[in-house]
Amino acid sequence: xxxxxxxxxxHPPENKETALTPxxxxxxxxxxxxxxxxxxxxxxxxxxxxxxGDYVEVGQKVGDCAAAVSxxxxxxxxxxxxxxxxxxxxxxxxxxAVVMENDGxxxxxxxxxxxxxxxxxxxxxILAHIRECGIVGMGGAGxxxxxxxxxxxxxxxxxxIVNAAECEPYLTNDHRVMLEEPKRIMLGLEILLHLFPEARxxxxxxxxxxxxxxxxxxxxxxxxxxxxxxKTRYPQGAEKQLIQTCMKREVPSGGFPMDVGCIVQxxxxxxxxxxxxxxxxxxMRKIMTIAGGAVNNPGNYKVRFGMxxxxxxxxxxxxxxxxxxxxxxxxxxxxxxxxxxxxxIKTSSAFLLFTxxxxxxxxxxxxxxxxxxxxxxxxxLMPLELNKFAIADHYDRFRDYNGLDCxxxxxxxxxxxxxxxxxxSISTIRRELLAARS
Numbered sequence: 001x002x003x004x005x006x007x008x009x010x011h012p013p014e015n016k017e018t019a020l021t022p023x024x025x026x027x028x029x030x031x032x033x034x035x036x037x038x039x040x041x042x043x044x045x046x047x048x049x050x051x052x053g054d055y056v057e058v059g060q061k062v063g064d065c066a067a068a069v070s071x072x073x074x075x076x077x078x079x080x081x082x083x084x085x086x087x088x089x090x091x092x093x094x095x096x097a098v099v100m101e102n103d104g105x106x107x108x109x110x111x112x113x114x115x116x117x118x119x120x121x122x123x124x125x126i127l128a129h130i131r132e133c134g135i136v137g138m139g140g141a142g143x144x145x146x147x148x149x150x151x152x153x154x155x156x157x158x159x160x161i162v163n164a165a166e167c168e169p170y171l172t173n174d175h176r177v178m179l180e181e182p183k184r185i186m187l188g189l190e191i192l193l194h195l196f197p198e199a200r201x202x203x204x205x206x207x208x209x210x211x212x213x214x215x216x217x218x219x220x221x222x223x224x225x226x227x228x229x230x231k232t233r234y235p236q237g238a239e240k241q242l243i244q245t246c247m248k249r250e251v252p253s254g255g256f257p258m259d260v261g262c263i264v265q266x267x268x269x270x271x272x273x274x275x276x277x278x279x280x281x282x283x284m285r286k287i288m289t290i291a292g293g294a295v296n297n298p299g300n301y302k303v304r305f306g307m308x309x310x311x312x313x314x315x316x317x318x319x320x321x322x323x324x325x326x327x328x329x330x331x332x333x334x335x336x337x338x339x340x341x342x343x344x345i346k347t348s349s350a351f352l353l354f355t356x357x358x359x360x361x362x363x364x365x366x367x368x369x370x371x372x373x374x375x376x377x378x379x380x381l382m383p384l385e386l387n388k389f390a391i392a393d394h395y396d397r398f399r400d401y402n403g404l405d406c407x408x409x410x411x412x413x414x415x416x417x418x419x420x421x422x423x424x425s426i427s428t429i430r431r432e433l434l435a436a437r438s
Contacts, residue, residue: 008233008378009234009236009241009376009378010233010234010415011232011233011234012169012234012331012332014169014208015169015170015291016169016208017291017298018289018291018299018300019172019175019209021299021300022176022180022300023176023177023180023287023299023300023301023302024299024300024316025301025302026301026302026303026315027106027304028077028102028304028311029102029311029315030103030104031101031102031104032077032101032102032307032311033099033101033308034075034076034077034099034100034101034102034304034306034307034343035087035097035306035308036062036063036073036075036076036097036098036099036100036305036306037073037087037089037096037097037345038063038073038095038096038097039093040089040136040345040346040347041136041142041143041144041346041347042069042136042142042143042144043067043069044065044067044069044070045070045095045096046063046064046065046070046071046072046073047063047064047065048062048084048096048098049061049063049064050062050098051084052082054081055079055080055081056075056078056079056080056081057075057109057112058077058078058106058107058109058112058284059074059075059108059109059111059281059282059284060074060075060109060111061073061074061075061134062074062075062098062100069144069147071131071135071136071144071146071346072131072132072134072282073134073305074282074283074305075098075100075306076284076305077100077102077103077104077106078102078105078107078108079100079102079103079105080101080103081098081099081100082099082100082101084099085099087342087343088342089342089343090328090329090337090342090343090344090345090347090348091335091347092335097343100306111280112280112281112282113280113281114280115277115278115279116129116276116277116280117277118191118194118277119194126191126194126195127146127150127195129276130145130273130276132282133272133276133281133282133283134282134283135269135273135276135282136269136347137266137269138266138268138346138347138349139163139237139266139268139269140329140349141347142346145265145269145272145273149263151258151263152258155258155259155261156198156261157196157198157199157258157261158198158199159199159201159246159261159262159263160193160196160200160201160202160262160265161201161203161204161239161243161247161262161264161265162189162202162203162204162267162270163237163239163266163267164205164209164212164266164267165204165205165230165242166206166209167233167234167235167236168330168331168332168333169234169330170291170292170331170350170352171289171330171350172289172300173268173288173300173349173350174266174268174287176287177268177271178205178209178215178216178267179212179215181271183219184271184275185203185216185219185267185271186220186225187274187278188269188271188272188273188274189201189225189270190222191274192263192265192270193222193224193225199263200224200226201222201225201226202225202226202228202246203216203226203227203267204230204245204246205229205230206231206232207229207230207231207232228246230246231245234332234409235407235409235411238378238407239264240379243257243264247260247261247262249261253405254404268286283346284304285305286302286303286344286346286348286349287300287302287303288300288301288303288344288349288351289349289351290312290350290352290353291351291352291353292323292352292353292354292355292358293354293355293358294319294321294322294353294355295316295319295320295353296317296318296320297317299316301316303344303348305343305346306343306344307343308340308341308342308343309328309340309341309342309343309344309351310340310341312344312351313340321355323355324356324358324359325352325354325358326339326340327350327351327352327353328342328348328350329348329349329350329352330349330352331352332410333409333410334349363419364418364421365418365420366418367384367387367416367420368418369384370417370418372416372417373415373416373420373422375415376411376412376415378407378411379405379407381401381402381405381406383406383412383422383423383426384412384420384422386401386403386406386425386426387422387425387426389401389429390425390426390428390429393429395429398430398433399433403429403430403433404430404433406426406427408423408426408430409423410423
C-alpha cells in the first residue's frame, strides 16, 4: 500500500561547517596493519588472490570473484601479507580479509599508471576495465559500477544523472570534491556519455552549494551537459527521489532507474572513472568527512582503503574527549559502532564522533497515530503500520504494504514526536526478507 506523501522528506540541521576547509591527505603510517575485507560492495564476496607471506604492491588485486555481481579489491600500500582472517566491517558484517603490513615504500604494481583510451575500445572492454579497477557506487550503496552501466538492450537510457546532492547532515566530502576536482568530474562524465551516446548529462547539486553550482557551470563544454540546482531537503540524494526531482519520472515499485531511462552515478564514482581511464588507477581511496564534537580537527580527508579508524584519529590530531557515540556514515543512515579497530572500505563516507549532548536518544513512547511519518516518507509508505508488522513478525503484511521499497532513510524516526524506532524495526525485517529472497 502506498499513499501520496504531502511532505516528501525532512529538513534536519545541516551542520556542514567542514565544507569550508580544503581536503587534506595523509599516507598510512609505516608499519601500519592494512585490512582489506573481501566484501566491500553489493553482491558476491571476493576470495583472496594472495597468500600469507606474499609481497604485494600498490594497485595489485588481493581479492576477486567470478560472480557477475561483484567487484575486485586492490591493495593500497605495498608490503607483505601477514594474515588472512575474519574481521568486522563498517557495515557491521563479518567477512574474510587480507591483512598487510605497510612497508612505507608504496611500490606501484605494473598494472597501475597505465592510461586506457576508452574512445578506441568497444563497449564490453570499457566495462571490463571498470570492473578490473574495482569501481563501485561511492555514495554509500556500493553497487558494482560495471553492472550498473550495462542495462539490458531494451532499456533505452536517455539521461545520465551525476548525483552531487549530498543531502545528509554533516557530510561535505562531495561538496569539496566538486570545488577541488571539477575538471575530473567533467572528464568522468564524458566516459559515461560515451557509453550512452543518446543520453544527456545532468549534474544535480542541492541549492545550498551555490559555489559548486557556479564552478561546475563554468566547466561545461558540451551542450549535452547541464548543472541542475535542486531543492535542499533530505533524502534528495536517494537516486529514485533524485530522478523524480530532475526528470519528473517515478521509478516503479521494485524497479530500477534504468526502467525510466536513467542511470545515476555518485559524483565521486564519476571521478573514479576518470582516474581509471586517464590515469590507469584502480579504486583505492575515499574522501571522508570526519566531524563531531569529540574531534580535534574536523574536516574532509583523503583516506586509503584498509586504514583503521583508530589510525585515522591519530593522523588527524586525536580527540577532544571520548566520544559518546561512534557513527560510520552519516547521522541518518550510518551505522553505530563500538570500536575504532575496523578498516575503511569502499562504502565509507563519513566518520562521526559525537559527544553525549550531540547524540541524546529519547525513550520510545506509544504511537498516537499523528501521521507525521506518513506525511514525510519520501517513498509514500506508512511507517507506523510497517513498524507494527515488523514488531509482530507479520512478514506477509509487511510485503503487502510495500515494506521492501523502504530506503531506510530515517525520515520517519526523525520526525516522529513519540520517538518510535521506526527505521530500526523496519530495516531489521526488511533485511530478513531480502536475505530469504536471495
